[in-house]
Amino acid sequence: QSALTQPASVSGSPGQSVTISCTGGGSDIGGPYNYVYWYQQYPDKAPALIIYEVNKRPSGVSHRFSGSKSGRTASLIISGLQAEDEANYHCKAYTTNMTWVFGGGTKLTVL
Amino acid sequence: QVQLVQSGPDLKKPGASVKVSCRASGYTFTSIAMNWVRQAPGQGLEWMGWINTNYGTPTYAQGFTGRFVFSLDTSVSTAYLEISNLQTEDTAVYYCARSWGGFDHWGQGALVTVSS
Numbered sequence A: 001q002s003a004l005t006q007p008a009s010v011s012g013s014p015g016q017s018v019t020i021s022c023t024g025g026g027s028d029i030g031g032p033y034n035y036v037y038w039y040q041q042y043p044d045k046a047p048a049l050i051i052y053e054v055n056k057r058p059s060g061v062s063h064r065f066s067g068s069k070s071g072r073t074a075s076l077i078i079s080g081l082q083a084e085d086e087a088n089y090h091c092k093a094y095t096t097n098m099t100w101v102f103g104g105g106t107k108l109t110v111l
Numbered sequence B: 001q002v003q004l005v006q007s008g009p010d011l012k013k014p015g016a017s018v019k020v021s022c023r024a025s026g027y028t029f030t031s032i033a034m035n036w037v038r039q040a041p042g043q044g045l046e047w048m049g050w051i052n053t054n055y056g057t058p059t060y061a062q063g064f065t066g067r068f069v070f071s072l073d074t075s076v077s078t079a080y081l082e083i084s085n086l087q088t089e090d091t092a093v094y095y096c097a098r099s100w101g102g103f104d105h106w107g108q109g110a111l112v113t114v115s116s
Helices: none
Strands: A009-010 A020-023 A036-039 A049-053 A065-070 A072-079 A087-094 A101-102 A106-110 B003-006 B010-012 B017-026 B034-039 B044-052 B059-060 B069-071 B078-083 B092-099 B103-106 B110-116
Touching: A009 A020, A009 B069, A020 A087, A020 A106, A036 B034, A049 A065, A049 B103, A072 A087, A087 B017, A101 B017, A101 B044, A101 B103, B003 B092, B003 B103, B010 B017, B017 B092, B034 B103, B044 B069
Parallel strands: A009 A106, B010 B110
Antiparallel strands: A020 A072, A036 A049, A036 A087, A065 A072, A087 A101, A087 A106, B003 B017, B017 B078, B034 B044, B034 B092, B044 B059, B069 B078, B092 B103, B092 B110
16 A cells, blocks of 8 residues: 655745645545544654544644545645644545555644 | 553664553553554654454554564553564654544654664
């Protein structure tokens, strides 16, 4: 199973919105499941779940984080960018082989 | 509160074995699956597989068969990852993460360094 494709880096200024894409294939993101997840990871820390099942936010996660999916591409949208959002973001999807696959990760820089 | 606490960093020589532990607390250990995730230095996350904590049955992702073994000790709510015949490319942080609406809780990670 090949990794999902994410841009290596994105950037934005405080207050702006940024979108991080995650592209897969017909057996994962484009498959029959709405099982796309996003994780935020600070340097030398464990990842933390911020979006589950495409567009749901766990309790305690800022409403500035939202998710969507269209075809074989999922997106994480971060609005009202803040300095604390500077981190690495990883997407993950369930596959028709009953496995999980991650993206390569995207480094978000807040300018 | 839910916690997953992993063993500390380890330095091993090529060809040796290592066993990483992940002790769970704050929930019923046998009711939620446990996953293992690898992160090589400067790289992304890689799903290694999961273990059914009720039945003890492991499932390994492609690329993690043969030298990798998942196991449990339910009496102490602990999952284990054992890697045999270590190679330098196994140098990574290994995370355990439980599956509940996503990987909702993660261990702090265990750094395994393989170097001669």
